[in-house]
Amino acid sequence: MKVVVDRSACQGTGLCVAVAAEVFEIEDDGAAIAHHELVPAEWAQSVREAVSACPVGALRIVED
Amino acid sequence: MLVVGASIAGVRAVQALRRQGYEGTLRLVGDEDVPAYRRPELSKRFLAGDLSVDQIALATPADLDCDVLLNARATRLEVADQRVWIGDAGADPRPYRFDGLVIATGAHARRLRVPPMAGVHVLRTHQDAELLRAELATSPRVVVVGGGLIGCEVAATCRSLGLAVTIVEPTGALMSGAIGREVGARITELQSGHGVDVCVNCGVTELRGGNRVESVVTSGGREIAADVVVVGIGSEPNTSWLAGSGLPPATGVLCAPNLAVVGARRAVGAGDVVAWKSSGSARPVRMEHWENAVRQAETAAHTLLLGESAPGFDGTGGLFWSHQFDATLHVLGDPRAADEVRFLEDDPGRQRAVACYARDGRVMAFALLNSADWLGSAGRLVRQRAAMPLHGTGEPLRR
Numbered sequence: 001m002k003v004v005v006d007r008s009a010c011q012g013t014g015l016c017v018a019v020a021a022e023v024f025e026i027e028d029d030g031a032a033i034a035h036h037e038l039v040p041a042e043w044a045q046s047v048r049e050a051v052s053a054c055p056v057g058a059l060r061i062v063e064d
Numbered sequence: 065m066l067v068v069g070a071s072i073a074g075v076r077a078v079q080a081l082r083r084q085g086y087e088g089t090l091r092l093v094g095d096e097d098v099p100a101y102r103r104p105e106l107s108k109r110f111l112a113g114d115l116s117v118d119q120i121a122l123a124t125p126a127d128l129d130c131d132v133l134l135n136a137r138a139t140r141l142e143v144a145d146q147r148v149w150i151g152d153a154g155a156d157p158r159p160y161r162f163d164g165l166v167i168a169t170g171a172h173a174r175r176l177r178v179p180p181m182a183g184v185h186v187l188r189t190h191q192d193a194e195l196l197r198a199e200l201a202t203s204p205r206v207v208v209v210g211g212g213l214i215g216c217e218v219a220a221t222c223r224s225l226g227l228a229v230t231i232v233e234p235t236g237a238l239m240s241g242a243i244g245r246e247v248g249a250r251i252t253e254l255q256s257g258h259g260v261d262v263c264v265n266c267g268v269t270e271l272r273g274g275n276r277v278e279s280v281v282t283s284g285g286r287e288i289a290a291d292v293v294v295v296g297i298g299s300e301p302n303t304s305w306l307a308g309s310g311l312p313p314a315t316g317v318l319c320a321p322n323l324a325v326v327g328a329r330r331a332v333g334a335g336d337v338v339a340w341k342s343s344g345s346a347r348p349v350r351m352e353h354w355e356n357a358v359r360q361a362e363t364a365a366h367t368l369l370l371g372e373s374a375p376g377f378d379g380t381g382g383l384f385w386s387h388q389f390d391a392t393l394h395v396l397g398d399p400r401a402a403d404e405v406r407f408l409e410d411d412p413g414r415q416r417a418v419a420c421y422a423r424d425g426r427v428m429a430f431a432l433l434n435s436a437d438w439l440g441s442a443g444r445l446v447r448q449r450a451a452m453p454l455h456g457t458g459e460p461l462r463r
Contacts, residue, residue, distance in 0.1 A: 011387065013104075014394045015355050017439040018383040026436035030392065052076065053358045055104050057122075 001039050002062040003047050007031045009058040019053050020046040032058070065368070066148055066160055067130075068138045069168030069302075070094025071103065073335025073357040075123050077166045078130050080365035090130035091160070093150055095137040096189060099124050104354055106193040107217035108387055112225060113197055117190045138169065141309040143328045164330050164368045167306075167317050168361070171299035171336040171352060176209065176271070183277040184293045187214055196294065200225060204291030207231075207280045209268050211238035213386055215296030216251060219260050220388035222294075230261040230288050232268055232280060236462075239386075243395060245462040246405050247419045247431045251393070254415060254433075258389050263288070299352060301337045314339045316350050321376030323364040332364035342379050351398075353384040381447050391415055394439060397429030397446040405461045408453060409435065420445070421461065422452040 003023065005016075010031040016024040017032070023043055024032050039047045051059040065081060067074045070092050078092050094100070100122040109115050125132035133150070139157045140149040148165065151157040173186035183204075185196045196218075200206075206222045208215045211233030223229045231238065237248030238255060256262050267283035271293065280288045301316040311327045312318050316339030318326040323338065325331040333340075335357035339348035351360075360377060367374035379398075386393040399405070402421035409418040418438050421429040426449045430442035444450075 012392055012436060013385045014436055014439045015383060015385075017436070018355065018381065018396060018443050021440035021443055026439060028437075030436070049359075049362070052079070052362075053355055055102055055354050057102075 001044055001047070002037050003034050003039050003051070004037070004060045004062060005032050005034050006058045006060065007033070009056055011056050011058070013055055015053040015055065016050040016059060019050040023047055024050060065090050065164040065166070066162040067092045067166040067168060068148060069166075069170055069335065069337070070096070070132065070134070071100050071168070071170055071335070071357075072122065072354060073168035073170070073361045074166065075100045075128065076358050076361035077168060077334050077365050078128050079123075080362045081369070082129050084365055084369055086365075086369060088163075091133065092128065092130050093133045093136050093138060095135065097135055098190065099132070099134065101190060103188075106190065107187055107214055108221060110190070111187075111193050111197055111200075111218065111221045120190075138305045141165075141306055141311075141328070143310055143331075146330060162330070165325075165328070165332070166361075166364055166368065167325060167331060167333045167337060168335045168357075169302040169305070169337045171301045173295070174298045174300050176268070176295050176297070178271050181271060181273055181277045182275055183273070183291060184271065184295065186295050187218060188299070196292070199292050200227065202291070203227060205230075205289055206292045206294065207288050207290040209280065209293060209295045210297040211235075211252075211262070211264070212241060212296055212298065213239060213384070215294070216255065216388055217386060218294050218296060219255060220258070223255075223258055223260050224389065228261075229259075230263060230280075230290075231255065232263045232266045232282055232288070234265070234267045234283075236264050238262065238264070240462075241400075242384075243399050243419075243431050244402075244405055244421070246407070247399075247417065247433070250412070250415070250417050250433055251388070253412065254388060254391050257415075299336065301339070301350065303337065314348060316348070318348055322367045322372070322374045323360060323377050324367055324372055324374075330368070332368050334360040334364040340377065340379065343376055349379075349398075351379070351382060353382060355383045380449070381443060383443075391434055392436060394432040394436060395429065396432075396439070396442050397421070397427075399429040399431065399461070402428040402461050404452070406452060418442075420453060425452050426450070427452055
C-alpha cells in the first residue's frame, strides 16, 4: 500500500500528523509530506484513518 | 440502517459501516439541498470567493454505497418502535423503521435575540456563506460579533479582501473560550497586527438600524458603524426533532462512552450533536470539530455493529485547526479541561508560540501557533497524559 500527498491541495491542517505521526509531517512550507510512501503494514490502519480524516481530501491510498 | 444527518459525521458513519462489513440496506438522510461538503472551508476560501460548493464536495451520493435522501428532515423519533419520521422535500413526514440508527444531525448557529434585520448574518451552511459573500462584494464595513473560531476566521477573510473589520468579543481575548486568555492574547495580536479593530471586554447591547443594520452598540457605550454584521456566538445542537422521544434531557444527544445513545436501543450518535459522557468525567461534553466527527463516526459505527459491549470512544487526542491570515493554529486535546498553561516557546516577532496545558501537572492539551513541527510530539504528550514539561513559564489558566 502506498500513500500519496497532493501537496498543492494540502492546507496544513495537521490531522494526518495527529493520526499517524510516524508517517506524516508538516514541512516548513506548511504542507504535509509522507516519510514512507510505501506504508509499513503496522501503520496501514492509521494511514487509512488519516486519509479519512483529511478535511481537504489531499491524501490518497494506492493499493498494491 | 438509517443515518440521520448527511454532513461529515453522517457520511463517515456510512463509510465506516460499509468498511466494517455491514452489507444490508443503508439510508442517509440530510436536510440540506446539496450533498455533503467541507464545512471548514466556508469561513475561509469559500467565503473569499475562490470555490464553488461543488469544489468543496465531500462525497457525492454515487461515491456512497447507500440511498441518499436530500432536502429531507427527520421530525420525530419513536424509541420503542424503532422508527424515525422523515419529511422528504416538503412532503408530509412518514415513518422509516430502523434496525440501527446513527444520529448525526449536527448543530445550528446561535443567533442574537434581536428582530430580523438585513445585513445580519450567521455562518454555518453553504447558503449562509453565499449570502454573506454576495454582500462582501459591495465593500461593506464588517462587524463580527463574537471572537471565537468562526468569528476570527471570518474577520481574517474579510480583512484579507481589504474590508474594514471590527471584532466585538465579551472576554479579554479572542478565542479565549477554546484556548484560554494567554494564548488567546496571541490571536488578538495577530488580528490587530493585520488591521482588524479588536474590541475585547465588549458585549453587544443593541443593533441599530431600520430594515437594514446600521451600527452595533457595545456594552462600553461605543457605537460601531456596520454595513454587515456576522454573528459568531457558538452553536446549538439540532435536537428539536427529538422532543417527545423520551431521551434524557441534555444539551445534545446524551451518549455513553461508546457513543450508544442513552435511552434508546440500537441507536448511536456522532459529531456536533453528541453530548459525550466519557467514563472518567462527570459532565458530558460536546466537541464541535471536524476531526472529532470523523473519529466519533468510526466508533459509533463499530458500536452499532458490535452492540453495547463495544469499546469506548477515545476522546483524548482531538485536534482542531484554524487559518487566519498567514498564521496556522493547531490545538490538540482539550484546553478547557486544564487548570494551568505554560509557554514552551513564545516568539511574538515570528508569531510563533507553543503552549502546553495541564491539569494536576499532567498534559491535557497543546496550542501551536505557526508551530506545526510540534504536532507529532505534542500529540504523544497529550495521549500519554505526560508530566508537564518544566521549562518555560507556567501560570494559572484564565478564560
